[in-house]
Amino acid sequence: DMWAMYLQQTTPGDKEDMEAWNVDLDSDLIFAALFSAVLTTFIVESSKSLQPDNSEELLRAILLQVQTSRNGTTVVPAPFKLAPSAVRVNVYWFCSLVISLSAALIAILAKQWLNYLHAGLSPIPATRARYRQFRIEGTQKWRLPSVISFIPIMLHISLLLFFVGLVEFVWPLNEAVAVFTSVLVCAIVTVYFGANIL
Template identity: 40%
Template sequence: MADLSLFAAELRRACDTLENLVKTTASAEPEAADNVPSAEDPDATASHIIEADSIPPHDNAPVEDGPKWLNPEPDKSDNAEIWRTYVEEADKHDAALMKRWNEGIDVFLLFTGLFSAILSAFLVLAWPALQPDSSQATSDALAAISQQLLLLSSGLSMNASAAYQTPSFTPPRWALAVNCLWFTSLFVSLLTAVLAMLVKEWLSAYNDGVALVPLERAKQRQMRYDGLIKWNVPSIVSLLPLAIHLAVFLFLLGLVVFAWPVNNGLFALMTLLLFTGLGLYTSSAWLPTVYPSCPYRSP
């Protein structure tokens, strides 16, 4: 019962508070209505109209710009984001390009070294053919001396024409052709290897002494890249394999000529293999021009 009495008292107090609030609101509304100008009071209406006319229209109100972080000014400094982005992307492109060229040149130098060693071994065999055979000259001299001794022992007179004379030597044509082809091949191979080492030094200097400021680095990179294109460095890199291909072809051609005086069957076999390889090489360079999807692409 005590709880019900307390609840009833609180409810009565809340009702009284709500009633007082309603009375206060009702008494404030007539005062607000008295402040509104009526049609019977022209001065008050005019004053309100003037005050309304003094308010600038909405369309002519100045539009404030948003916060500065919504419309940032472009960064025109040397460390601007655009230059940093350019340098990063250019470095990625240049790194991939230099890696591809350097790897190709490394393989090229390895092959050139092996090829030059093999070619030098064959030159050791072909070089003596350009010189007179010393053993044969010794045999001829001994035969002439024996003949002279025989004439002296028989009591016959020996005239000056019977004296031994060293025969003149003319190298065979095949030996001359083989040595010309193989020496030319060795010269082209070594010269191309030297050029390849020079190209590696050029590529190494491409990234030396780079600037630290992004704008200066961008200008420096573009100048160096334009220099690569202007001075045909990509073309030189592409021509290096063609030069060693020429050296290999000269070596194979000399090998065919070298087999000519040895045996006709061996000469025919070497000729057939040479023309077969030459046909395959020519086809691999010609097919991509006719069939764009052909993967047989070479420099």
């Protein structure tokens, strides 16, 4: 039968593609999950710098009352002021988290599409061949291979934003740590771009 021969020729290639895509998507999902968990820990810490510390504000108010009672004059407390670097760090890290979670969502949707490609296959060769062609055309129409290959790029962008935020985060804390971290990040980014350009 012609349809059975057609399926015999196309099925092994389809299975190889599906397995390769599934392995890639599994790796992307694991990385996105672990990276997002680590990133969230950093965000919890850095987001504290976006609002005043309550204990510090209370201490400032008590100090202000003591100064006022001693001098007999009223002193206006200085308003809370955000450090520009704190804002930038949080912008980098929140954007990184959004991109990483978006990559995970796209990977899940792609895996669902791949599962759909193999679901409900008919035992009748002619029907099975027709469904295969319909699903392959859908895969091409929605550019599934391009979408799958774009997910690692999203994760790389997310990681780069994290690195930029990390360098900015450590500069106010300690200059030696910041210099070492900056050099290490620059080396990693240089190797990454060198490997991808060559």
